Amino acid sequence: MPDLLAARSQMAVSLGFHIVFAVIGIGLPALMVIAEWRWMRTGDAVYLELAKRWSKGAAILFAVGAVSGTVLSFELGLLWPSFMRFAGPIVGMPFSLEGFAFFTEAIFLGIYLYAWDRVSRAAHLFAGIVVALSGVLSGIFVVIANAWMNTPAGFEVVGGKAIDVRPLAAMANAAAFSQTLHMTLAAYAATGLTVAGIHAIILLRGSTSAFHRRALGLALALGAPAAILQPLSGDVSARNVAKFQPAKLAALEAHFETQRGAPLHIGGWPDVDRRETRWAIRIPRGLSLLAFHDADAEVTGLDAIPRDEWPPVAIVHVAFQIMIALGIAMALVSLWALWRWWRGGSSDAVADDRLLLRALAVVTPMGFLAIEAGWTVTEVGRQPWIVYGILRTSDAVTPMPGLVVPFLVFTLLYLLLGVIVVYMLRQQIVRAPSD
Amino acid sequence: MRLTLAEFTAGVIVVALNAYVLFGGADFGGGVWDLLASGPRRDKQRARISSAISPIWEANHVWLIVVVVMLFVCFPPAFAAFGTILHIPLSLMLIGIVLRGSAFVFRSYSYGPRSQQRRWGQVFAVSSLITPVVLGMCVGAVVSGGVGAALSGINAGTAGVLPVASDPGQRATSSVTFASLYVRPWLSPFTLAVGAMTLALVSFLAATYLTIEAEGDRELQDDFRSRALGAAAAAAVTATIALVLGASRGGVMARLVGAGWTLPVLAGSAIAAVGSGVALLKRRYQLARVAAGAWVTLILWGWVLAQFPLIIPPNLTIDDAAAPPRTLVETMAVLVGGALVLVPSLWYLLHVFKSRSAERRRP
Numbered sequence: 001m002p003d004l005l006a007a008r009s010q011m012a013v014s015l016g017f018h019i020v021f022a023v024i025g026i027g028l029p030a031l032m033v034i035a036e037w038r039w040m041r042t043g044d045a046v047y048l049e050l051a052k053r054w055s056k057g058a059a060i061l062f063a064v065g066a067v068s069g070t071v072l073s074f075e076l077g078l079l080w081p082s083f084m085r086f087a088g089p090i091v092g093m094p095f096s097l098e099g100f101a102f103f104t105e106a107i108f109l110g111i112y113l114y115a116w117d118r119v120s121r122a123a124h125l126f127a128g129i130v131v132a133l134s135g136v137l138s139g140i141f142v143v144i145a146n147a148w149m150n151t152p153a154g155f156e157v158v159g160g161k162a163i164d165v166r167p168l169a170a171m172a173n174a175a176a177f178s179q180t181l182h183m184t185l186a187a188y189a190a191t192g193l194t195v196a197g198i199h200a201i202i203l204l205r206g207s208t209s210a211f212h213r214r215a216l217g218l219a220l221a222l223g224a225p226a227a228i229l230q231p232l233s234g235d236v237s238a239r240n241v242a243k244f245q246p247a248k249l250a251a252l253e254a255h256f257e258t259q260r261g262a263p264l265h266i267g268g269w270p271d272v273d274r275r276e277t278r279w280a281i282r283i284p285r286g287l288s289l290l291a292f293h294d295a296d297a298e299v300t301g302l303d304a305i306p307r308d309e310w311p312p313v314a315i316v317h318v319a320f321q322i323m324i325a326l327g328i329a330m331a332l333v334s335l336w337a338l339w340r341w342w343r344g345g346s347s348d349a350v351a352d353d354r355l356l357l358r359a360l361a362v363v364t365p366m367g368f369l370a371i372e373a374g375w376t377v378t379e380v381g382r383q384p385w386i387v388y389g390i391l392r393t394s395d396a397v398t399p400m401p402g403l404v405v406p407f408l409v410f411t412l413l414y415l416l417l418g419v420i421v422v423y424m425l426r427q428q429i430v431r432a433p434s435d
Numbered sequence: 436m437r438l439t440l441a442e443f444t445a446g447v448i449v450v451a452l453n454a455y456v457l458f459g460g461a462d463f464g465g466g467v468w469d470l471l472a473s474g475p476r477r478d479k480q481r482a483r484i485s486s487a488i489s490p491i492w493e494a495n496h497v498w499l500i501v502v503v504v505m506l507f508v509c510f511p512p513a514f515a516a517f518g519t520i521l522h523i524p525l526s527l528m529l530i531g532i533v534l535r536g537s538a539f540v541f542r543s544y545s546y547g548p549r550s551q552q553r554r555w556g557q558v559f560a561v562s563s564l565i566t567p568v569v570l571g572m573c574v575g576a577v578v579s580g581g582v583g584a585a586l587s588g589i590n591a592g593t594a595g596v597l598p599v600a601s602d603p604g605q606r607a608t609s610s611v612t613f614a615s616l617y618v619r620p621w622l623s624p625f626t627l628a629v630g631a632m633t634l635a636l637v638s639f640l641a642a643t644y645l646t647i648e649a650e651g652d653r654e655l656q657d658d659f660r661s662r663a664l665g666a667a668a669a670a671a672v673t674a675t676i677a678l679v680l681g682a683s684r685g686g687v688m689a690r691l692v693g694a695g696w697t698l699p700v701l702a703g704s705a706i707a708a709v710g711s712g713v714a715l716l717k718r719r720y721q722l723a724r725v726a727a728g729a730w731v732t733l734i735l736w737g738w739v740l741a742q743f744p745l746i747i748p749p750n751l752t753i754d755d756a757a758a759p760p761r762t763l764v765e766t767m768a769v770l771v772g773g774a775l776v777l778v779p780s781l782w783y784l785l786h787v788f789k790s791r792s793a794e795r796r797r798p
Contacts, residue, residue, distance in 0.1 A: 060540050066493055067536040071529045073503050077518025078525060084507050085515040089758030092508025096766055099497065099504045100773035106493040107780045114490040115787050165759045167766075400522050400617055413530060417537055424541060 027191020192223015466563020
């Protein structure tokens, strides 16, 4: 395995692993706070039990997220020293801010988990709210740093060196808003619908426990609105990519030829050698319409991009199709669930609709699969650049040989941790109190 | 003496590192005592260690993140150099950090049989041992000039990557091997001594703090007291070995023992060391905690002062490795703003869990 590929694979595994925990670290605290607030309002002990369960889940996942995030912050230097040398002073600001958000989150999570009977109820709820908010902020800051890699700003390059570095301007880069919006909604949608799906499966198996019914309702209340809003934020993202990262847009749409009134390819397989996309459903003018909200707009194709600056088209296109399909499915099932809820007057209407429960069960893993696919789109779609148009990934990799070894070691470590975490969560969260 | 902006920033990073060693380091030390728990109160020792660490270890861990982030924002060439030359030990340290943190929560939240909990406890304890040793070895690699020497050995094809331009005369490719670049800088008797010292110091800190955690249980307190004294002796021995090994090779360590201005630091750390030992013997645990913290802090700052103004001996200075001033200024502004949130929050955390009134409120 070549060193560059090993380094990229290790980064992909580390990010792909961490993102799951980061996302749950954003979503689960929101759930636990909502549950605790419901308990304070209604006095219903089931809500308190849910808050405690979810907080235990949050504790396990936060710990694994914290350590895997630590690995990532080191890996930036272990694998991409030249990137950090170039980018550190420019894009370090959001990382510093993330450090503080993460610090705050860790402090108040400690209070939330261990001070149930040491602080007042209001102080306890407040601690939970701080955890939930700082979790969102952490995510936003890290995604801003990633957005900078896609649409670099806040510096000038003279003779291969960055000068006139303006860290705040770097944070306000072109993709920052669309990417953070998309990722935050993704975190709520994925966490909410996955938790809802797990409890839907248990209800389908015949459980009648109020625990699972309430859990389903709260999880839907968080996940469903986010999943419904997500296609809209996807539109914002896509138009941003069309404007600022034409090569990525061309790859993710498998769009080879620059043209006005460009068609949209749904599915299909891009044949890079023949420069055409086979077996796709073509919607005339669809791409121009979606990417620029103008059916006659010109869309840059891969033919306008030098061949050695193409991302791996097939991976990006397929990952994008997967993300879109999963996102649409999640939005539709969410609409259905909220409609049932509204018609029935309470979330029990959802819990009593077995067909809907089956649909929710099918949706369970979709949010996380969509997130992994989406990250593949944004990361692989940026290749061969680590900083779009500025620094190539191949120029950023460490000179140390034998990178396949750390790649394999960390992959094994993460596989092991992944298996254990799933096992622990089954023990912690899923069992109803009476089981 | 007037500090430059970069030097001031480096000082702030050392303060964060200091906090990591005093707080996060002690959590690793707690793992060591979990591993070495013995005698009739073995389970009690482990339970007290666990209850002391649980609410605060994640917050303590974040100090390391602060150090790393500030290093790559403010001194990117140094971060790139550490990441490259110390790839192997830093990876080992990360594995230790991952296993320690995960195993600790897995143990805390395990509903499984006791044997399963015990297995997580073992993973937690063993990985607590690795991390401080390797962290110490990395510091030793920087202090000894090993990292700096390896940087000059990196060949021309990658010279742009790394901060120290390679001198054509030194680029005798036959003598540059994988081991000379990526292993020998951090694997030597000196770095091992620094690693052992770090382990002894964090164990000492942990045992000293635990004497206070064990308040109200005289026997348990005495267990931790004797452990603290043992660790203090080990730390004194390993620190002396590191000093002798290091100074014999010249460079930073020779400056530490050779220069007159370091005398107050050395004397201060000796006083703190003896003071913490005496306080432990006299069961003055609050005093012992302060003295223990002072000892470790003085060792850290002794190193920093001896190495000043270099960030990577023997050549790279703090100023040369610094990011543009605007980055430093804005990072400092973030730091001040962050501190306004953090300091009250940290105080609140420690107040809830570590104050005496909190103990009385405990059900």
